[in-house]
Amino acid sequence: MEQTTRNGLNQRAKTGKALRIRKQGFYDMINGYLFILPMLLLTMTLVVIPIILSGLISFTEWNFIAGLEGLNFIGFENYNNLLHDEGFHRALRNNVIMIAVVPVSMLFALVLAALINQATYFKDFFKVIYFMPFISSFVAIALLWRVLFHPNSGPINGFLRGIGIENPPLWLADPQFALIAVMIIMVWTSLGFNMVIYLAGLQGIPKDIYEAADVDGASPMRQFFTITLPMLSPTTFFLLITGVVGSFKVFDLIMVLTSGGPAGSTSVIVYYLYEAAFVNLQSGYASAMGIVLLLLILFVTLIQWVGQKKWVNY
Amino acid sequence: MQSVSASRLIVTALMGIVGIFFILPFIWMLSASFKPELEVMTYPIQWIPKTWYMIENYTQVWSGAVPFTLYYLNSIKVTLMATALSLIISAMAAYGFSKVIFKGREAMFILVLATYMIPSQAILVPQFMMFRWLGLFDSHFGLVLLAASGVLGTFLLRQFFMSVHNEIIESARIDGANHWIIFFRIGLPLVKPALATYMILRFIWTWNDYQNPLIFLRSEALFTLQLGIRKFADFNGEFYSLMMAGAVSAILPLLIIFIVGQKQVIEGVASGSVKG
Structure with a gap:
């Protein structure tokens, strides 16, 4: 008798506890969603729904000023047109060339980071200096470099003439050199960021590995290639992936610096897209370009993810 | 120890030279903003303006x-x-x-x-x-x-x-x-x-x-x-x-x-x- 009552009490206590846990789980569920709700709402309305709409619009011929009546489904014609559009091909080619900025900037950044980390006074001072272009607005930077690169009287060409180069390139005014000029500016702006990330990576490498290598008599050069580089490979991978994706998104700089010119020599996909959408008012065509750009970014990211297994050590 | 700090000094100097390339465009910008228009593009570059035109330029920007x-x-x-x-x-x-x-x-x-x-x-x-x-x-x-x-x-x-x-x-x-x-x-x-x-x-x-x-x-x-x-x-x-x-x-x-x-x-x- 007593036994069963105690069992019953136990039982009740157990279910009570289970109930409380379940109740708490329920509250947690509600609270959890309340915490992420604002973020989720904004992301849904400002990113997820628009990208779905973008996909739909890419199958239409449409000018968004005309309103919904002017909407006209044309299937894959926009995508088909992209295949034959010289301007788009040129923009795509420029984007591919611009990827070269990423490894160049990373290489400089790695050398600088290794030097700063090893043996320099005023570490913080140099960090601030190299980081300055990263925090400056692209509009101000573009205006500044437009003057620096001025073909006749700019200081860069003034310097080049000063050291005896008779006909320095016209930089932004010359279709042959405009893209290179843009890429120089991009290296200049991205180097500080890459360097700071590399510095953080370098500081994460345990000191005793180097001490062990010293004991074994490995030269600093050898240590750099057999310890530092492999240990930094996750950092390198991170910088490569964000850098390449970022290089496809450069808009502000191109817009203010060259507006894609001269003769389309610095036009990139995002700039060409902007022109199609807001200058020529081809909403459907621009959306198709946006989708292609997204697929391109996904593709490049995927390749790097697959490739990383071969060279990244975790 | 002496040689270590010597090599550190060399590296610091090296970093300084590279650093100059990073900060020079900004200094040029600042210096150009202090000059009258005619002196902006003179070469060799006058880092310190010969004629100070700072007040005129910035008034022009801020109340033009x-x-x-x-x-x-x-x-x-x-x-x-x-x-x-x-x-x-x-x-x-x-x-x-x-x-x-x-x-x-x-x-x-x-x-x-x-x-x-x-x-x-x-x-x-x-x-x-x-x-x-x-x-x-x-x-x-x-x-x-x-x-x-x-x-x-x-x-x-x-x-x-x-x-x-x-x-x-x-x-x-x-x-x-x-x-x-x-x-x-x-x-x-x-x-x-x-x-x-x-x-x-x-x-x-x-x-x-x-x-x-x-x-x-x-x-x-x-x-x-x-x-x-x-x-x-x-x-x-x-x-x-x-x-x-x-x-x-x-x-x-x-x-x-x-x-x-x-x-x-x-x-x-x-x-x-x-x-x-």
């Missing part, structure tokens, strides 16, 4: 035909609002994604994170249409919402919340505190450094943004500083001294914020590995 003060105020308004809103939204979401256990959490996080892959230019057209329908087009509030939806803040802050021990939160819950009290009283104070980092980064990114104001603003009275300098540059054509004075005016507030908070920015960028 282009209302720079208005653009400044607009930028300050949009940036402050966007930064505040973004901090609240991101911190809340970061706490939810790291410290509250609920069904579908991982799926939601992956969804939010995946949106980072979408280039902003790919969704400009639908965003533009939606903004017109919602009445957000040509308003500062629309810009604030766009800047506040940053996924990176959530990601960065989540990393920091993850490093807060669960025992702290568990013991607070046993004492009867609910998640909201824990979030405000315990969570936020513990991740203060990360909040500072993200605050400065968000401020810089919003202040510098050119694309969103270009697409989503039409009235000149609402223009932000970045649109303003572009307009000022077009307006003043080939007056490089004025252009540089405008550029200096645009960069200066950021530079001050950056120098004050450089530790937060650089360490935050390094630890969270974020990029705008």
Whole structure:
């Protein structure tokens, strides 16, 4: 008798506890969603729904000023047109060339980071200096470099003439050199960021590995290639992936610096897209370009993810 | 020991020489903004202006035909609002994604994170249409919402919340505190450094943004500083001294914020590995 009552009490206590846990789980569920709700709402309305709409619009011929009546489904014609559009091909080619900025900037950044980390006074001072272009607005930077690169009287060409180069390139005014000029500016702006990330990576490498290598008599050069580089490979991978994706998104700089010119020599996909959408008012065509750009970014990211297994050590 | 510091000196000098290439364009900009127009392009470069024209140039910028003060105020308004809103939204979401256990959490996080892959230019057209329908087009509030939806803040802050021990939160819950009290009283104070980092980064990114104001603003009275300098540059054509004075005016507030908070920015960028 007593036994069963105690069992019953136990039982009740157990279910009570289970109930409380379940109740708490329920509250947690509600609270959890309340915490992420604002973020989720904004992301849904400002990113997820628009990208779905973008996909739909890419199958239409449409000018968004005309309103919904002017909407006209044309299937894959926009995508088909992209295949034959010289301007788009040129923009795509420029984007591919611009990827070269990423490894160049990373290489400089790695050398600088290794030097700063090893043996320099005023570490913080140099960090601030190299980081300055990263925090400056692209509009101000573009205006500044437009003057620096001025073909006749700019200081860069003034310097080049000063050291005896008779006909320095016209930089932004010359279709042959405009893209290179843009890429120089991009290296200049991205180097500080890459360097700071590399510095953080370098500081994460345990000191005793180097001490062990010293004991074994490995030269600093050898240590750099057999310890530092492999240990930094996750950092390198991170910088490569964000850098390449970022290089496809450069808009502000191109817009203010060259507006894609001269003769389309610095036009990139995002700039060409902007022109199609807001200058020529081809909403459907621009959306198709946006989708292609997204697929391109996904593709490049995927390749790097697959490739990383071969060279990244975790 | 002597030789070690000698090699350090050499490396420092080397870094200094490379560093000069980084800072020279800025110094040139500053110096050009202090000169009369005719002396800007002289070569060899006069780093210290022969004739000081600073007051004239900056008065021209600040009280000329282009209302720079208005653009400044607009930028300050949009940036402050966007930064505040973004901090609240991101911190809340970061706490939810790291410290509250609920069904579908991982799926939601992956969804939010995946949106980072979408280039902003790919969704400009639908965003533009939606903004017109919602009445957000040509308003500062629309810009604030766009800047506040940053996924990176959530990601960065989540990393920091993850490093807060669960025992702290568990013991607070046993004492009867609910998640909201824990979030405000315990969570936020513990991740203060990360909040500072993200605050400065968000401020810089919003202040510098050119694309969103270009697409989503039409009235000149609402223009932000970045649109303003572009307009000022077009307006003043080939007056490089004025252009540089405008550029200096645009960069200066950021530079001050950056120098004050450089530790937060650089360490935050390094630890969270974020990029705008």
